[in-house]
Amino acid sequence: MAKTAFITGVAGQDGGHLAKLLHEKGYVVYGMLRGQLEASHPRYSQLKQEMPYVKIVMADLLDLSALARAMQEIKPDEVYNLAAISHVGYSFRDPVLTADITGKGVLNMLEAIRLAGLEKTTRFYQASTSEMFGGLDYNRPEEGYTEEARFHPRSPYGVAKLYGHWITKNYRESYGMFATSGILFNHEGERRGPEFVTRKISKAVARIKLGKQDVLELGNLDSKRDWGYAGDYVEGMWRMLQQDEPGDFVLATGETHTIREFVELAFKETGIEITWQGKDVDELGIDKATGKTLVKINPEFFRPAEVDILLGDPTKAETVLGWKREVDFPGLVKLMVEYDLGFEAGRG
Ligand code: NAP
Ligand code: F7E
Numbered sequence: 001m002a003k004t005a006f007i008t009g010v011a012g013q014d015g016g017h018l019a020k021l022l023h024e025k026g027y028v029v030y031g032m033l034r035g036q037l038e039a040s041h042p043r044y045s046q047l048k049q050e051m052p053y054v055k056i057v058m059a060d061l062l063d064l065s066a067l068a069r070a071m072q073e074i075k076p077d078e079v080y081n082l083a084a085i086s087h088v089g090y091s092f093r094d095p096v097l098t099a100d101i102t103g104k105g106v107l108n109m110l111e112a113i114r115l116a117g118l119e120k121t122t123r124f125y126q127a128s129t130s131e132m133f134g135g136l137d138y139n140r141p142e143e144g145y146t147e148e149a150r151f152h153p154r155s156p157y158g159v160a161k162l163y164g165h166w167i168t169k170n171y172r173e174s175y176g177m178f179a180t181s182g183i184l185f186n187h188e189g190e191r192r193g194p195e196f197v198t199r200k201i202s203k204a205v206a207r208i209k210l211g212k213q214d215v216l217e218l219g220n221l222d223s224k225r226d227w228g229y230a231g232d233y234v235e236g237m238w239r240m241l242q243q244d245e246p247g248d249f250v251l252a253t254g255e256t257h258t259i260r261e262f263v264e265l266a267f268k269e270t271g272i273e274i275t276w277q278g279k280d281v282d283e284l285g286i287d288k289a290t291g292k293t294l295v296k297i298n299p300e301f302f303r304p305a306e307v308d309i310l311l312g313d314p315t316k317a318e319t320v321l322g323w324k325r326e327v328d329f330p331g332l333v334k335l336m337v338e339y340d341l342g343f344e345a346g347r348g
Helices: 013-024 042-050 064-074 088-093 095-115 156-175 197-209 230-241 259-269 315-321 329-346
Strands: 004-008 028-033 055-058 078-081 123-129 179-184 216-218 248-251 274-277 284-287 293-297
Touching: 004 013, 004 064, 013 028, 013 230, 028 042, 028 064, 042 055, 064 095, 078 095, 078 230, 088 095, 088 156, 095 123, 095 156, 123 156, 123 230, 156 179, 179 230, 197 216, 197 259, 197 329, 216 259, 230 248, 230 315, 248 315, 259 274, 259 284, 259 329
Parallel strands: 004 028, 004 078, 028 055, 078 123, 123 179, 179 248, 216 293
Antiparallel strands: 274 284, 284 293
């Protein structure tokens, strides 16, 4: 019999990749959206059009009764909890809502499974994050963060995710639930929201190349991230739930790059070479061929506390899950810029 999966946050970046992957693997896929059950709801009609096989359930992660009802009715074999306020910068502006959704929302989902009496049968995946580590010197291993590394979150988002991570472990230890935590480093791609730095850059580069935008404004160019491709990472999520035992798994590439490198490589994909002039907030990215300013710094995008560097060690996932990322850093930048060039050109 086909297995049944329930995905919260199905309209987000990972939700889209995961729904497609599970459908291809023969799962019956339920996807949770928040809002009202109306065909005119933009998210609803978009998802229905792109992935007609996803059975949509309208519920909010804040609403335990709706989650419990969904669990009682669907009795899923696997639950992937991807819903969250996931933007780190935004979490500083709305820390209370972030705690409620990104933190306590995980408890709501776990409790819903228990209230439906499914704690011994339903497998649970929690979307934990490298933001829990924080990137500070004192807790940063040279070779990259492993599952055992020390946590020091640097944002309301990271703190809320740490609660989600520990309550998942607690339900594993207290009730014997198959509750697994994937500690994922940044993963990007053509489905990434435009508020995240990689997609903001690839979109702007495409628009600048096509003469639809003059300048790209960014915050901190020197922070470093371990960036992989989201399509590779959802395969890792699925593998985690196929193991004999639940656990914690880091998914990462083992490489780290600055925002500045991403900018340079993205422009290079369109034949533009960027040179940098000036310092700090006055720094400018200039088109070497024309002398035109294409990149400026806008302090609005700085964060009250920054995670300067993230680097993950995926050895456990590679060994135990047989997982390996396929897309490397240049491949990721190329894929995103090519997608946005096509998309922006098509929009006229
Ligand atoms: P995303 O694109 O921001 O998607 C998150 C989804 O959660 C959105 O579709 C959002 O719905 C939904 N959501 C937010 N609040 C909700 C609520 N109260 N009830 C129901 N749904 C709600 O995030 P992503 O990049 O796909 O990431 C998936 C998960 O992995 C997130 O939990 C994220 O924190 C975590 N994570 C991501 C990365 C990464 O690099 N992408 C790395 C580590 C961990 P709306 O569309 O209605 O806002
Ligand atoms: O920022 C810097 C910013 O917003 C990356 C989420 O998926 O990954 C993501 O969180 C870096 C930061 O992602 C801009 O200061 C510079 O240093 O793309 P981001 P993130 O904060 O790393 C983790 C693993 C998650 O779990 C999260 O859910 O880029 N930066 N200039 C900028 N960032 C943004 N957004 N916009 C700028 O203009």
